[in-house]
Amino acid sequence: MTVKRDYYDILGVAKSASHQEIEQAYRKLAIQHHPDRVPPEKKNEAREKFKEITEAYAVLSDSNKRSQYDQFGHAGIDGRYTQEDIFRGVDFSSIFENMGFGGGGSSHFEDIFEIFGGGRRSRQPRPQRGDDIEYSLQITLEEAYNGTEKTMQFYNTETCPACKGTGAKSGTGMKKCPTCHGTGQQSAGFGGFFTFSQTCSKCYGRGEIIESPCGECRGRGKVKKGEKLTVKIPPGVDNGTGIVIRGRGEAGELGGPQGDLYVVTHVQSHPMFERHGDNLYIATKIPYPTMCLGGEATVSTIDGFVKLTIPPGTQPDKVFRLRDKGMPNIHSSRKGDLYVKVEVDVPTKLDGKQKTILQELKKTFEK
Ligand SMILES: [Zn+2]
Ligand SMILES: [Zn+2]
Structure with missing residues (x-):
């Protein structure tokens, strides 16, 4: 077994x-060291070298992996990440674009990994x-307060x-994909300089395509x-509360399970209440004499x-808190509070008697 070289040394x-x-x-x-730049007999060597420097770069360019490596050396990386994980998430595109490999093709992790001949990627279509x-x-x-039942109509697929999900017309089968000749892979490259397969x-990697598509689903294998x-x-839901209903989303592929429905x-x-979390807020008008003399007022709750x-x-504008008169808490049996702001009710129409009394009252303040 070869001893792995230090990543910093590798990159110098x-x-x-x-x-x-x-x-x-x-x-x-x-x-x-790019494998495409060396004579054929040196390709394997260059490939190994390229892989080595790329691995060093993948680790040292990721601050988490770099600090793992700094603390624990190769053991900190190899014990924690698969080879695939080491390369995943590294943005090679900026590197390769700046290197002038432009001209099409992506440079995501999987493509890079492909150069190394890494066989982790399964090409077989899976459910x-x-x-x-x-x-x-x-x-x-009110429905949020009490809880409710709602009937929803929507579309998913089955x-x-x-x-039966194959996408093929009955009595017909699959044929070899004419684009990739059955390999499921196509070559692509950075301007012809740097090739890889994708x-x-x-055929999306299946290597075969449907000979004659099913008339019902047009070959999709699913219908609306x-x-x-x-x-x-439940009582207490708020804006954005999600309720998950398993297995009512879109149909799966190749016998895979159905997705979920998120309500x-x-x-x-x-029109009357404002809600903040579990608390409710309302403003109510109180006659001026009641504010002065004290008394009782009838206040709407939910x-x-x-x-x-x-x-x-x-x-005026004093706020009273009425405990437990707010919204139920969705996670507990607690309830929020109701905050009542009392505003002065200034009448715009007065009858003769009220006018007389108020005139008398006014005089008492003008002394
Ligand atoms: Zn194909
Ligand atoms: Zn069909």
Whole structure:
């Protein structure tokens, strides 16, 4: 077994090298050792070298992996990451674009990895879970308070009953993909200089395509399906609360499970109440004499009315808190509070008697 060389040595940089220095060092070495730049008999050697410098770059250009490496050496990396993980997430595109490899082709991790002959990537189509669906459900504040049941109508997909998901017309089968000649791979490159293979865009790597597509699903293997579903909304939901209903999303591929349905609630704004979290806010008008002398006022709550005691000499816009008169908390049995702001009710129409009394009152203040 060969002993792995130090990553900093491989790139020829100091332990204290900046990200930029590491990138520059890698770029320089990558040009020098690129497998496509050496004579055929040296290709394997160059390939190994290229892989070595690329691995060093992948680790040292990632601050997490670099600090693991600095602390624990190769053991900190090899014990924690698979080879695939080491390369994943590294943005090689900036490197290769700046190297003048432009002119098409991507340079994502998988393509880079392909150069190394890494066989981790499975080319066989595998069953895949269907996509999730999001359904936006409008409810009133009262419904959010009490909880409710809502019937939703939406579309998802189901495996095509005519072809059972194969996408092929009954009695027909698959044929070799004419684009990739059955390999599932196509070659691509950076301007012809740097070639690698990528998944065939015609057959998506399967190597075969449908001979004659199913008429029901046009070869997709799935058909649209209308669904009707009643969902229970618990008390206390707020804007953006998500309720997951398993297995009601889009149909899976090749026998994979169906995706999920995410019901997201949107609580409509209320003409009287404002809501912040579990608390509710309301403004109410109180007659001037009640504010002066004290008394009782009837205040609306979300599920009825409540008597509020107004102390003598209450000032305009004073806020009273009514405990537990807010919204139920969705995660507990607690309830929020209701905050009541009392505003002075200044009458615009007065009858004769009220006018006389107020004139008398006015005089008492003018002394
Ligand atoms: Zn079909
Ligand atoms: Zn193909």
